[in-house]
Amino acid sequence: MHPLPRALPDEALDRLFRTARSYNGYTDEGVGEDAFRAIWDLMRWGPTSANQLPARLVWVASDEAKAKLAACASGTNGPKILAAPATVIVGMDLDFHEHLPELFPHTDAKLWFGDEEARRVSAFRNATLQGAYLILAARALGLDTGAMSGFDADAVDAAFFADSPRVRTNFIATLGVGDPASVFDRLPRPAFDRFNRVA
Amino acid sequence: MHPLPRALPDEALDRLFRTARSYNGYTDEGVGEDAFRAIWDLMRWGPTSANQLPARLVWVASDEAKAKLAACASGTNGPKILAAPATVIVGMDLDFHEHLPELFPHTDAKLWFGDEEARRVSAFRNATLQGAYLILAARALGLDTGAMSGFDADAVDAAFFADSPRVRTNFIATLGVGDPASVFDRLPRPAFDRFNRVA
Numbered sequence: 001m002h003p004l005p006r007a008l009p010d011e012a013l014d015r016l017f018r019t020a021r022s023y024n025g026y027t028d029e030g031v032g033e034d035a036f037r038a039i040w041d042l043m044r045w046g047p048t049s050a051n052q053l054p055a056r057l058v059w060v061a062s063d064e065a066k067a068k069l070a071a072c073a074s075g076t077n078g079p080k081i082l083a084a085p086a087t088v089i090v091g092m093d094l095d096f097h098e099h100l101p102e103l104f105p106h107t108d109a110k111l112w113f114g115d116e117e118a119r120r121v122s123a124f125r126n127a128t129l130q131g132a133y134l135i136l137a138a139r140a141l142g143l144d145t146g147a148m149s150g151f152d153a154d155a156v157d158a159a160f161f162a163d164s165p166r167v168r169t170n171f172i173a174t175l176g177v178g179d180p181a182s183v184f185d186r187l188p189r190p191a192f193d194r195f196n197r198v199a
Numbered sequence: 200m201h202p203l204p205r206a207l208p209d210e211a212l213d214r215l216f217r218t219a220r221s222y223n224g225y226t227d228e229g230v231g232e233d234a235f236r237a238i239w240d241l242m243r244w245g246p247t248s249a250n251q252l253p254a255r256l257v258w259v260a261s262d263e264a265k266a267k268l269a270a271c272a273s274g275t276n277g278p279k280i281l282a283a284p285a286t287v288i289v290g291m292d293l294d295f296h297e298h299l300p301e302l303f304p305h306t307d308a309k310l311w312f313g314d315e316e317a318r319r320v321s322a323f324r325n326a327t328l329q330g331a332y333l334i335l336a337a338r339a340l341g342l343d344t345g346a347m348s349g350f351d352a353d354a355v356d357a358a359f360f361a362d363s364p365r366v367r368t369n370f371i372a373t374l375g376v377g378d379p380a381s382v383f384d385r386l387p388r389p390a391f392d393r394f395n396r397v398a
Contacts, residue, residue: 002237002340003233003237004233004234004237004340004341004342005341006340006341006342006376007237007339007340007341008207008211008214008339008340008341009211012207012208012211012339013241013339015207016215016241016335016336016339017241017242017244017245017332017336017339018241018244020244022246033397034202034203035203036391036395036397037391037395038201038202038203038206040391040395041391042212042215042216042217043216044388044389045216045217045219045388046216046331046334046335047221047334047346049346049347049348051386051387053388053389053394055394056394056395057394057395057396058395058396058397058398059395059396059397059398060398061397061398062398065398102387103386103387103389104386105386105387122348124323124324124327125323125327125348125369125370128323128324128327128328128331129327129328129330129331129334131328131331132245132327132328132329132330132331132332132335133216133331133335135245135246135328136215136245136331136332136335137215137216140206140207140211140212140215140216141201141203141205141206141207142203142204142205142206142207143203143205147246147248149248149321149324160398170324171324177205187250187302187303187304188250188301188302188304189243189244189252190243190252190302192235192236192239192240195252195254195255195256196235196236196239196255196256196257196258197256197257197258198232198235198257198258198260199257199258199259199260199261199264199359
């Protein structure tokens, strides 16, 4: 039992963090729209500043869309996208503030984000938080991901967000049931004292 | 039972996402260094690009440090920091690449991050992912958080990272056992079709 009395069971902590891995390949098990919707139904509850919810997600599942995305990827990432059951593009809406009258209705939060550069920083931070919620939501549902930054973001924008030019690609992640044979040796994770301080 | 066969039990999905809230106030239950270490021991396993692990965390728990941090906060955030058992500062190391020979030992990944601006973007993205892992790890351990962007980041840098000028504050989050009386009505979370597309 975990020393913190309200901790989830070890099986859940393992699944979410301790034994979870980023996968380079997946089993043949299909992962489709029911899974995409289930992930959204969890991740959407994760907190963003002023309920911005700036992430715009494209779930790439058809052969045609996979080929289009793979053509934008670097090195070994293209073949990984082609082979994975799906890959999700985590985009961010630089004009997320247009939705705040609905998403944050009790005050005029749209006024807080008039400055373009401040809005870009906020969209990046909060869409990235949502990307992490996506990774953890997938794990909570028994699925696995392989997040990647190695791609040409302008090319992905042109291929998938041409109709919404204020949306920019942040990162992408393959999705499926991970194949244990596809993972590398685990990389080091330093103990608390290396990157933490109590004040 | 969840329709996805490997999903964690509903209790875990609720705790992590569906009934979790951002808290404005906490019970009197103490939350100290054992909890900070337990959160790090989970969150450190979350994926970052090339195992960058750029987050640098300061766990603000003493009265003196709380007062120093509260003085940098906007509006109602100062009193929240003073009243919470602890507040964590999620900083990001703009020179994270100096650690890559140890954290990503099988190749010279330090060479990939020679460009200062690209490194800043990568530090921001990956430290933010780690901030989300922190929020979810706390929830998995039965704790609650209240993440905040409303503060003077330069002032927090000066107060807490003066000895490490390449570390910049990203966001902060109060931490404790949430007081249900302190939360507001839940803000809307749109259904899948609003911000998602299948391609």
